[in-house]
Amino acid sequence: MATEKRLSARRKHQLKSCMLVVANNLLEAEATEKVGERERFLSDKCPTLDLPHSGNELRELCQKLHEQLDMSEEERYSLEFKLNMVVSEVRDLNIKIVDMRGKFKRPRLKKVRMSADAMLKALLGSKHTVNMDLRANLKQVKKEVKEEDKQLRDVGDWRKNIEDKSDRKKMFDS
Known part of the structure; x- marks a missing residue:
């Protein structure tokens, strides 16, 4: 070092x-x-202003100043118009660029811990009370068990019926 x-x-x-x-x-x-x-x-x-003493000279000076004022206003108006045109063109081009990319900036969403009841209450207002306990509104249905289903479940061990099935196999072989 x-x-x-x-x-x-x-x-x-x-x-x-x-x-x-x-x-x-x-x-x-x-x-x-x-x-x-x-x-x-x-x-x-x-330029420095020379104030004349006669009325005619004052009128001529006023007319000259009005003409200069009109010219400056026209220039200002044309420049403002051109500026607005350029700004709108830039805005349109930016929109086209964003459209061509196809990507839009998605805002980062904050995690909110809120129950469904509280969320509905916030959305619908405090007047509406909504209960999200959907299971309470369901009907109670008793399940009927068919006899065929019982027989299928009670088939039992496959080893018990092996002799019966072996006889059937002999019939097909001969």
Whole structure:
């Protein structure tokens, strides 16, 4: 095994603090870059407003602003429509993929210890009282034993009748 030098706790702490300082500087630079980008975007899209003093110039400015507003609304509407189309297409494709796989995620069912009476009571509500003792509702039937069945059961030992059967065999052999 090669012996590796381990860093001391002081050196680890110093490296962590240096990494935190560098990360903090990167975050600050990123934040200032975002602010500058936002300023540039706003200056491009919203130029400084020069308010004219005459009525005709104000009307022209209002008409110009209305036209810009209409154009931006049309762009927003078209982008929103395209987005909805793409979202619905993605949803349809996901459904097709699931259908092609033929596998559906089955939820894991929890084991519930409940008697049949309690389950029926939960399903039907507390008003309905159902008794699941099905044997209590059955009729009592007496079993009649036929004499033929008795004779079949009382056939007895096969060795007793062996001599009778041996005579029959001799008849068939001759």
